[in-house]
Amino acid sequence: MAVKKGTEIEINEQIRDREVRVIGANGEQLGIMSAREAYMMARDQDMDLIKIAAMAAPPVVRIADFGKYRYEMLRKEKEARKNQHTTELKEIRMTPNIDTNDLNTKLSAARKFLEKGNKVKVALRFRGREMSRMNQSKHILDEFAEQLSDIAVLDKPAKVEGRNMAVVISPKK
Incomplete structure (x- = not known):
């Protein structure tokens, strides 16, 4: 049956x-x-x-x-x-002292995920003395979201989660 x-x-x-x-x-x-x-x-x-x-x-x-x-x-x-299409949450991790070329590589990876229709969580990982400079590194996440603003919207603004600071970006409809 x-x-x-x-x-x-x-x-x-x-x-x-x-x-x-x-x-x-x-x-x-x-x-x-x-x-x-x-x-x-x-x-x-x-x-x-x-x-x-x-x-x-x-x-x-x-x-x-x-x-x-x-x-x-x-x-x-x-x-x-x-x-039916299931939306996945892809994660991209970075450190606060990321170089420009590395940031561009991460941006292109995020762009690919967004074009496939997935959400992207961008996380800045802080270690050691970097923890005391968390607020100065928020601009990295803001610029990252700004670079992708043509194909994506910000779901969740920068939020501190333990040793990480993260934003969630989803594709525009």
């Missing part, structure tokens, strides 16, 4: 509702009747009675071949999964 969002699909004798709205094998409305009558009608056609909308009042059932119905549902789920 197929599992649908944590609940099982009820078919044939498993449907215990008093009244159900029945949809025929060709998609036509057959009206409201008892679940027993609907099951007999489905059995006469050598088909199954499948509950497709349990929360409706009265619940909606369909007369169809269960194997074919399950196959169609799995195919639709697979198609939906294929078309």
Whole structure:
């Protein structure tokens, strides 16, 4: 039996509702009747009675071949999964005394991530005596975000997280 969002699909004798709205094998409305009558009608056609909308009042059932119905549902789920895009959070780490060429390399990497539709977290890592100069290094993150402002927007401004200071940048829609 197929599992649908944590609940099982009820078919044939498993449907215990008093009244159900029945949809025929060709998609036509057959009206409201008892679940027993609907099951007999489905059995006469050598088909199954499948509950497709349990929360409706009265619940909606369909007369169809269960194997074919399950196959169609799995195919639709697979198609939906294929078309969705998940956004990842990519991280770029730097130190406060980063050189210009290294900064440009990090900028180009961030630009590639943003063009692919991912969010980018840019983190400045402080060690030792650099911790006392955290506020003077905020401009590095601000300039980094400014350089990418043509394709991205700032989600979260510079924030200190332990030994790091980070900003989150997401692509423009």
